[in-house]
Amino acid sequence: xxxxxxxxxxxxxxxxxxxxxxxxxxxxxxxxxxxxxxxxxxxxxxxxxxxxxxxxxxxxxxxxxxxxxxxxxxxxxxxxxxxxxxxxxxxxxxxxxxxxxxxxxxxxxxxxxxxxxxxxxxxxxxxxxxxxxxxxxxxxxxxxxxxxxxxxxxxxxxxxxxxxxxxxxxxxxxxxxxxxxxxxxxxxxxxxxxxxxxxxxxxxxxxxxxxxxxxxxxxxxxxxxxxxxxxxxxxxxxxxxxxxxxxxxxxxxxxxxxxxxxxxxxxxxxxxxxxxxxxxxxxxxxxxxxxxxxxxxxxxxxxxxxxxxxxxxxxxxxxx
Amino acid sequence: xxxxxxxxxxxxxxxxxxxxxxxxxxxxxxxxxxxxxxxxxxxxxxxxxxxxxxxxxxxxxxxxxxxxxxxxxxxxxxxxxxxxxxxxxxxxxxxxxxxxxxxxxxxxxxxxxxxxxxxxxxxxxxxxxxxxxxxxxxxxxxxxxxxxxxxxxxxxxxxxxxxxxxxxxxxxxxxxxxxxxxxxxxxxxxxxxxxxxxxxxxxxxxxxxxxxxxxxxxxxxxxxxxxxxxxxxxxxxxxxxxxxxxxxxxxxxxxxxxxxxxxxxxxxxxxxxxxxxxxxxxxxxxxxxxxxxxxxxxxxxxxxxxxx
Numbered sequence: 001x002x003x004x005x006x007x008x009x010x011x012x013x014x015x016x017x018x019x020x021x022x023x024x025x026x027x028x029x030x031x032x033x034x035x036x037x038x039x040x041x042x043x044x045x046x047x048x049x050x051x052x053x054x055x056x057x058x059x060x061x062x063x064x065x066x067x068x069x070x071x072x073x074x075x076x077x078x079x080x081x082x083x084x085x086x087x088x089x090x091x092x093x094x095x096x097x098x099x100x101x102x103x104x105x106x107x108x109x110x111x112x113x114x115x116x117x118x119x120x121x122x123x124x125x126x127x128x129x130x131x132x133x134x135x136x137x138x139x140x141x142x143x144x145x146x147x148x149x150x151x152x153x154x155x156x157x158x159x160x161x162x163x164x165x166x167x168x169x170x171x172x173x174x175x176x177x178x179x180x181x182x183x184x185x186x187x188x189x190x191x192x193x194x195x196x197x198x199x200x201x202x203x204x205x206x207x208x209x210x211x212x213x214x215x216x217x218x219x220x221x222x223x224x225x226x227x228x229x230x231x232x233x234x235x236x237x238x239x240x241x242x243x244x245x246x247x248x249x250x251x252x253x254x255x256x257x258x259x260x261x262x263x264x265x266x267x268x269x270x271x272x273x274x275x276x277x278x279x280x281x282x283x284x285x286x287x288x289x290x291x292x293x294x295x296x297x298x299x300x301x302x303x304x305x306x307x308x309x310x311x312x313x314x315x316x317x318x319x320x
Numbered sequence: 321x322x323x324x325x326x327x328x329x330x331x332x333x334x335x336x337x338x339x340x341x342x343x344x345x346x347x348x349x350x351x352x353x354x355x356x357x358x359x360x361x362x363x364x365x366x367x368x369x370x371x372x373x374x375x376x377x378x379x380x381x382x383x384x385x386x387x388x389x390x391x392x393x394x395x396x397x398x399x400x401x402x403x404x405x406x407x408x409x410x411x412x413x414x415x416x417x418x419x420x421x422x423x424x425x426x427x428x429x430x431x432x433x434x435x436x437x438x439x440x441x442x443x444x445x446x447x448x449x450x451x452x453x454x455x456x457x458x459x460x461x462x463x464x465x466x467x468x469x470x471x472x473x474x475x476x477x478x479x480x481x482x483x484x485x486x487x488x489x490x491x492x493x494x495x496x497x498x499x500x501x502x503x504x505x506x507x508x509x510x511x512x513x514x515x516x517x518x519x520x521x522x523x524x525x526x527x528x529x530x531x532x533x534x535x536x537x538x539x540x541x542x543x544x545x546x547x548x549x550x551x552x553x554x555x556x557x558x559x560x561x562x563x564x565x566x567x568x569x570x571x572x573x574x575x576x577x578x579x580x581x582x583x584x585x586x587x588x589x590x591x592x593x594x595x596x597x598x599x600x601x602x603x604x605x606x607x608x609x610x611x612x613x614x615x616x617x618x619x620x621x622x623x624x625x626x627x628x
Contacts, residue, residue: 298420
């Protein structure tokens with residue numbers, strides 16, 4: 001562990017991918033690897049229509065409002081609730097614990113680990129069951145795709161992380177935002193496939209949004225992100241086509257994995273969770289063919305795969 | 321069925337099944353119910369003035385409630401008692417959590433940091449490998465005492481009432497036993513009670529760990545480290561574990577954004593540690609559990625010895 005600690009890349013953020021570590025171990029160039037270790041749409045929203053001023057000028061109010069309008073419409077945000085665009089859902093996740101004043105937070109395992117780390121960093125105690133001063137619901141859950149109910153929003157500070165919910169928009173718990181102390185997170189990078197753009201949203205009561213906005217400071221979101229985000233959120237047709245394509249792809253991935261001996265354990269149309277006899281061996285097998293996957297420290301049998309790009313199917317079928 | 325027999329069965333049940341999710345996602349876990357009681361008392365009493373006295377009353381209220389409930393449950397017979405004890409013991413879940421950190425550290429430093437955040441309440445996001453391992457091993461030692469040895473000890477000494485009393489005080493301490501503005505006065509009684517209840521179990525845990533690792537000759541050094549520890553009790557299992565594994569624990573760490581200069585435990589031992597040391601700590605968790613089980617079975621068999 002210690003030899004990679006000094007690399008600037010490792011400092012502070014070492015996330016789901018670990019692709020760099022995989023490349024060091026198994027060789028090859030980044031460009032020839034297929035990264036299935038995330039749940040990011042491999043077929044991103046096309047990046048067009050950027051103007052020079054998006055890059056050169058500090059983002060103006062109009063660009064900001066245009067994005068918020070698009071978000072409000074797409075996610076059917078109640079009028080009384082406010083929306084905060086941020087540089088990625090992760091920027092919000094790190095700051096949400098500051099909305100409460102410490103205590104216990106209920107985070108049901110297994111789930112996305114960053115929430116626990118953010119709460120622990122502020123001295124909260126993490127527990128699996130209530131009662132608690134805060135609760136995190138990842139909806140749909142990562143890695144098993146579990147969906148929650150409105151009745152699960154039990155704590156004074158309830159965070160509903162809907163990063164992957166654009167796959168199943170009808171399941172959204174957006175109405176919960178009318179309860180004080182409920183914050184909904186949205187992630188642009190997952191469904192729209194532009195993780196590098198760094199764009200996410202918090203939706204909550206206006207006073208909560210004000211506090212979060214103060215934590216982020218002025219102009220948190222880049223001009224290009226405001227522009228592309230607004231365009232993409234308004235494009236309902238692209239979204240419908242994408243959902244259809246991802247639905248087909250996930251069925252196909254299930255077939256490929258099941259005929260190789262894996263059992264489906266859950267997931268969404270952006271990532272599938274499989275149960276295999278030895279996850280580390282499956283990861284190794286795929287990694288030798290330069291396909292990276294996600295396995296978990298709390299399980300020797302779970303392996304999670306994102307959707308492959310259109311040209312990746314042949315390689316995956318061959319690897320298995 | 322004698323208390324020792326019930327305890328032996330409970331230890332085995334807990335080790336085999338842990339805290340099954342299919343059960344606890346449907347029913348409120350007893351620890352949850354206790355937590356609700358503490359929260360309710362906090363909400364209604366931790367206001368205005370005379371908070372220390374109100375805290376004493378709250379703690380007495382919790383204690384008597386726990387003891388009363390224990391007698392009630394005891395009426396249902398030894399099987400229910402065994403189940404109750406098994407539920408309140410936490411060997412398997414402790415092992416799972418600590419092992420997961422070791423597995424995570426093998427995957428990547430990021431995984432390690434995020435996994436250890438589940439069991440320690442501080443900023444893990446910039447920990448290096450050895451710091452993650454230290455945090456996991458410290459948590460293992462402390463929770464071995466709090467979550468396994470202490471509940472078992474109090475059950476043996478005072479039956480279900482003793483066990484429930486320990487758990488409610490321990491829960492109260494974890495929720496209100498803090499030295500901050502809000503809880504300094506109200507939580508005083510719970511915190512001090514928790515200190516008293518852990519006196520023997522913490523030293524007992526340390527003793528068993530030291531005996532198993534041939535470190536009894538270093539008991540003097542263990543005592544010194546334990547006395548210097550920030551907690552009056554947790555230093556014992558931690559110091560013993562540190563010597564058993566030949567690692568240095570505690571040491572300077574980040575709390576609330578500042579670097580606190582905590583003293584090292586077993587300072588001269590290895591500091592560059594990793595997942596293998598976490599594995600060894602997990603092995604020690606099972607070995608202590610086994611010794612505990614052995615002692616309990618021996619006590620259970622005492623009445624069977626022929627009287628002269």
